[in-house]
Amino acid sequence: MKSLNIAYNPRLDQLRWLAATIVFLYHFHLEYRGLGGAPLASHWWGLVTEGHTGVGLFFTLSGFLFMQIALHHRQIVYRDFVRNRFLRIFPLFFAIFLLATSIGRDSFQPQDLLYLFATNLGLAPTSGTVVTGAAWTISLEFLFYLVFPFLARFALEQGPRYLVKLLVLMVFFKLAAFTVNAKPTLMFFSTFVGRFDQFLIGMLAALLLQGREEGARRWAGVLAPTALLLAVLASAIQSKYAPFDPAGKNEFWIWWSLAESTVWAGLIVAWSSFQGRLPALLERALCHGGKISFSFYLLHMALLHLLAQRFGLLTVTGNVLADALLMLALSYAATWAIATLSYNTIEEPFLRMRRNYGMTPVEPATPMRAR
Numbered sequence: 001m002k003s004l005n006i007a008y009n010p011r012l013d014q015l016r017w018l019a020a021t022i023v024f025l026y027h028f029h030l031e032y033r034g035l036g037g038a039p040l041a042s043h044w045w046g047l048v049t050e051g052h053t054g055v056g057l058f059f060t061l062s063g064f065l066f067m068q069i070a071l072h073h074r075q076i077v078y079r080d081f082v083r084n085r086f087l088r089i090f091p092l093f094f095a096i097f098l099l100a101t102s103i104g105r106d107s108f109q110p111q112d113l114l115y116l117f118a119t120n121l122g123l124a125p126t127s128g129t130v131v132t133g134a135a136w137t138i139s140l141e142f143l144f145y146l147v148f149p150f151l152a153r154f155a156l157e158q159g160p161r162y163l164v165k166l167l168v169l170m171v172f173f174k175l176a177a178f179t180v181n182a183k184p185t186l187m188f189f190s191t192f193v194g195r196f197d198q199f200l201i202g203m204l205a206a207l208l209l210q211g212r213e214e215g216a217r218r219w220a221g222v223l224a225p226t227a228l229l230l231a232v233l234a235s236a237i238q239s240k241y242a243p244f245d246p247a248g249k250n251e252f253w254i255w256w257s258l259a260e261s262t263v264w265a266g267l268i269v270a271w272s273s274f275q276g277r278l279p280a281l282l283e284r285a286l287c288h289g290g291k292i293s294f295s296f297y298l299l300h301m302a303l304l305h306l307l308a309q310r311f312g313l314l315t316v317t318g319n320v321l322a323d324a325l326l327m328l329a330l331s332y333a334a335t336w337a338i339a340t341l342s343y344n345t346i347e348e349p350f351l352r353m354r355r356n357y358g359m360t361p362v363e364p365a366t367p368m369r370a371r
Contacts, residue, residue, distance in 0.1 A: 006065075006068060006069045006072050006358075009272055010283065010286075010287045010290075011271050011272045011273075011274060012061065012065060012268075012272055012290070013286070013287045013289075013290025013291060013293075014271070014286040014287060014289075014290055015057065015061055015267070015268060015271060015272070015290070016058075016061065016289070016290035016291075016293040017286050017287075017289030017290045017293055018054075018057065019054040019055075019057040019058045019061065019293065019297075020054065020289065020293040020296045020297045020300075021054070021289070022047060022048075022051045022053060022054030022057065023051055023052065023054035023055060023134075023297060023300070024051075024296070024300045024304075024332065024335065025047075025048045025051050025328075026048060026049070026050070026051025026052055026054065027051075027300060027301050027304055028304055028328060028331060028332075029048055029049060029051070031304045031305065031308045032313075032324065032327070034308065035308055035312055035313045036313060037313055037324060038320065043236045043237075043239040043240040044232070044236050045236075045239075046232070046235030046236040046237075046238060046239030046240075047231065047232050047235040047236075049239055049243075050235050050238055050239045050243060050244060052189070052244060053231070053234075053235055053238075053260055053264075055137055055195075056195075056198050056257065056260040056261050056264055057264045057267075057268075058137070058141075058297075059137075059140075059141070059144070059195055059198040059199050059202065059261070060198050060199070060201055060202040060205075060261040060264045060265050060268060061202060061264070061268055062141065062144065062199060062202060063144070063148075063198070063199040063200060063201065063202025063203040063204075063205075063206070064202035064203065064205050064206045064265065064268050064269075064272075065202075065206075066148050066152070066203070067152060067155070067202065067203040067204075067205075067206035067207060068206045069358060070149075070152035070153075070155075070156060071156070071206065071207070071210055072358065073358025074156065075153075075358070076149045076152060076153075076357055076358060077357045077358075078149045080355055080356070080357035081145070081148075081149055081357040082145065082146065083354075083355075083357075084354045084355070084357055085142065085145040087350045087351065087353050087354055088294075088347075088350075088351065088354070089138060089141065089142065089294070090350075091346050091347065091350045092294060092295060092298055092342065092346050092347055093135060093138045093298070094116075095346060096126060096132050096135050096298055097115075097116060097119070097125065097126060097132075097135065099131070099132055100124075100125040100126040100128065100129065100131075100132040100135070101125045103125075103128070103129050103131065103132070104125050104128050104129070107128075108125070112124075112125050116139075117139060118139050119135050119136050119138055119139040120136040120137065120139050120140050120190045120191060121139075121191070124136070130301050130302075130305050131301065131302040131305060132301075132302070133301055134297055134298050134300070134301050135298060136190055138298075140190075140191070140192065140195055143192065144196065144199045148199075151163075151166075151200075151203065152203070155203060155207060159207070160204055160207045160208060163200050163203055163204045163207065164204070166200055167197055167200055167201070167204075167258070170193070170196060170197040170200070171197075171254075171258070173193055174188065174193055174194070174254045175254060177193050178249075178251065178254055182249075183246060183247055183248070183249070184248075184249050184253065184254075185242075185244065185245055185246065185247075185248040185249065185250060185253045186246040186247070186248075188253045188254070188256070188257060189244065189246075189253070194253070194257050195257065197257055197258055197261065198257055198258075198260070198261035198264075201258070201261040201262055201264075201265050202261065202265060202268070204265070205265035205266075205268060205269050209269055209273075213273065216269055216270070216273035217273045217274075217275050219270075220270050220271070220273040220274040220275065220276075221274065221276060223266065223269070223270035223273075224267065224270040224271045224274055226266075226270075227263065227266040227267035227269075227270050227271075228267055230263045230266065230267075231263050231264065231267060234259060234260060234263050238252070238256060238260075242256065288340075289336070291343065292336070292339040292340050292342075292343040293339075294343075294347065295338075295339040295340075295342035295343045295346070295347060296335060296336070296339035298342075299335065299338055299339055299342060300335045300339075303331070303334055303335050303338055304331055304335070307330075307331055307334065313327070314326055314327045314330075
C-alpha cells in the first residue's frame, strides 16, 4: 500500500504479505487439526504452529515505517496523522465489529460498544467467535497510533536512548505484572504490556538505520536470509520451550516479545534495504498481497472456518499430504479473492480520502547584521 508521506518501498508491502501469510498458516493449521488432520510435530515448524508471531512482525513493521516517515518529515501534524490512521483501519474494523455484534445479538449489552476501543480486553464481542477473533489486535494498533507522534518527537529530540529508556520501563512493567496476573501468557500476548515494546523496537530499528543505509543495502542479500533463518530458529525455540497457552504462566513470555521483534526488526531492515530484483510476476503478486493484507488478516479466520465447516477434510487424491496441500492452496486462493474484494469495496474508497500529515519545519532565516 502506497503512503502519501514517504516514497513507496515495495519491500514493506512484501513484508506485510509475509506477516499476513504466517498468521494465515497458523490458523489453517489449527482448523486442519480441528478437523482431525495430522499436526506438524517438529518444533522446526514453529513459524507455522506458533504463527501468531506474524502479529509481532506487523507491530514491529508499523513502528519502523512510521519512524521512517517521522525521520523524513521531522514533524507530524497530529490531527492529520490520526485522521489518516482512522481512514485506514476503521471502516473494515467497524464492519467486523458489526458482524460480531450481529452474531452475538442475544447477549449484546449497550456498553459493549465501548469494546470498539478495547477489542483485546475482557469479553469483547469480536472475541466471542473465531469468525471475528482476529480483530483483537486492532485496538492495540490504534493505541500505538495515538501516541506515536509524541514518541517520534521525543525520539527525534533525544535519539535512540529515549526509546531504550522506554523499553527498560516496559521490562519493569512486565516483571511486575507477571507476579500478580493469573494468566500472564495471555496478558503478554494480547495487551499493551506485551506488545508495545514491539512497536518501539520497530521505531528503534528505523532510527539506528539512519545514516547506515548504504551499508544495509550492500549487505542486504546476506542479512535478509540470515534474519529469516533466525526467525525460524526463534519460533522453533518458542515452540519447544514455551508454546502459546492462554492459561499458562511461563517466564519465557516476559522476554519473548522483545526477542521476537528484534529478530523481525533485523529482517525488516535487511529486506527493506534489498536492491535486488525479483521476477516481475512474483514482485507484483507479493506487493498486491501487502496491499490487501489488512483485509486478508481480518477475514481469513472467517473464511477458513466457513470452508472447514462446509467441506471438512479434502480427500481428492487419496494422499494425505497432497490433499492437505490442495486444501491449503484452495483456502489461500479463496482468502486472497475475498480480501481483494474487501480492499476494493471497503478500504480503497476511504484510503483515497487520506492526506499528507508530514511537515518539514522551515529553518528560521538568519537575521542580517546592521552595517
